[in-house]
Amino acid sequence: MSDSGPPREPSGRGADVVWSIIGTLVAGVLAWGFIGWLLDQWLGTRFLVAVGIIVGMAGAMYLIIRRHGGG
């Protein structure tokens, strides 16, 4: 490291980006899958957990694209 030279973007974040993407995907599935499961228990249905998982995945992908997608 040196204090001179042009300021640069902190590197070492490659691993962070990968884990953040995986973490967000997993979190989306877990969060909305759980909500769907709770609704299933409450309403006595069986399909809402699947709906929740898909909704969570979609939300997670939206977040990932917003955060890491080019722009």
Place this chain on the structure above:
Amino acid sequence: MNLPTLPLAQREGFHAPGIEIFEWPDIVHLEVAGIDLSINRVVLQMFLVALLVWGLFFLAFRRPRLVPSGLQNVMETLVDFIRNQIVLEVIGRDGLRFLPYLTTLFVFVLFGNLGGVLPLIQFPLNGRMALPAVMAICSLLLFISVGISSQGPAYFRNALFPPGIPWPVYVLLTPIEFVSTFVVRPVTLAIRLLANMIAGHLILSVFFVATGYMLTSANISVIFGLGSLIFSVALIAFELFVAGLQAYVFTILSAVYIAGALEPEH
């Protein structure tokens, strides 16, 4: 039962080591108020590693000299590595106050992992859930308190409501952000380390037990035994690499989470 149809390994009584090699009997049984505080081999090893880490730093920096030599030199290189490669790279100058935590974390995880390849010890401390879980909870509590102290209550708003999104979408995204920041982060931190250590220890055990088994059998297996002996040695080198890598990953991700808590996301 018809003997020849049995697989060779089963007939000759080879038992591959399984997950039971991670279970140790209590040496001292201790129970306080219903909480099991028994001491087994893993606990003893944990005390040993803690003592070793403390002792190394104490001996190295007891009488620090301007021109370091010996142990001080080694430990300074280690601290420099964490400072330059992790703290300054990931957090920046602002992160130097977290250098003691991150250095301790790195060295403790590393020494815990190295137990897996150390002769006579041969058990990775982080192959049990307790330590990775406690360290992940430490990192979780640290980055939450860093967030609160640097952003105030707005930390939770920034973490749960990413900016620049139309408000109805928050219904969809806020649960995801909550789970990803406060649940998935510590859980993956702990499981990544635990799973790597379990897998490494199992592979080493299977290879060495099988090598011993094949080398002592009086048939053609001896040739394969020689091959697997060579491979076992290569696997030890690989486990050394994994021990260092996982300590590094645990530390750098803790640093990344702290960095994320210091400043709101843009």
